[in-house]
Amino acid sequence: MAKQQIRTQRTDWQRNHERLVEVASVLVARDGAQVSLEKIAREAGVGSATLHRHFPSRRALLEEVFQGIVERLRRRAGELAGGDPRTGLVTWLEELTVCAANTRGLAAWLAAGADNDPPNGDTCHVVMREATTVLVERAMSVAAVRPGLSPEDLLTLAEAVSLVTEDDPTAARRLLHLALDGVRP
Structure with a gap:
């Protein structure tokens, strides 16, 4: 009997966790990263205490909401690192910019992470910084970008x-390319 109760509790915990992330993803996409945590809990059909047991902070919830997108971008940066350094960097920046423009709340979250990353953390911002660093260093090694960038x-x-x-995304792509003209050596 005790094993069945533990299994049921784990199933309930997992179901609540998945539901919170699912609802948060929808609401963040619609309302942005500052959507009310109370609203997320209410629409997920759980109390705010349950939300906070799963996610002790807004940061923890948003990291999970954006985790899949950031992981896909990380893999893409790795693919681009194998080709032409300038093309790889420009393609990466374009794909990152368009993805963030299309994913409401992601750009604000990445920007906020720049000041709030814990040391040795594997946050969304840290992952994007590491991917960008590899591509920038490759581009610099062949003088494809300005020194000091x-x-x-x-x-x-x-x-x-x-x-x-x-x-x-069309405006994002256009503005990015206008700005990147200033990056060329």
């Missing part, structure tokens, strides 16, 4: 363009 500069640029062009 930092990965943080390019992440800030991508985040800013994404924020002002949310839901408009």
Whole structure:
């Protein structure tokens, strides 16, 4: 009997966790990363205490909401690192910018993470910074970008363009390419 009760509790915990992430994903996409945690709990059909047991902070919830997108972007950066350094960097920045413009709340979340990353953390911002660093270093090694350009500069640029062009990937792409003309050596 005790094993069945534990199994049921685990099933309930997993179901609540998945439901919270699912609801949060929808609400963040619609309302942005500052959506009310109470609203997320209510629409997931759980109490706020349950939400906080699963996610002790907004940061923890949003990290999980954006985790799949960030992992896909990380893999893409790895693919691009195998080709032409300039093309890889530009393609990466374009894909990151368009993805963030299309994913409401992601650009703001990445920008906020720049100041709030815990040391040795594997946060969304850290993952994007590491991916960008590899591509920038490759581009610098063949003089495909200006000396002194930092990965943080390019992440800030991508985040800013994404924020002002949310839901408009065409404008995001166009503005990014205008800005990147200034990156060339």
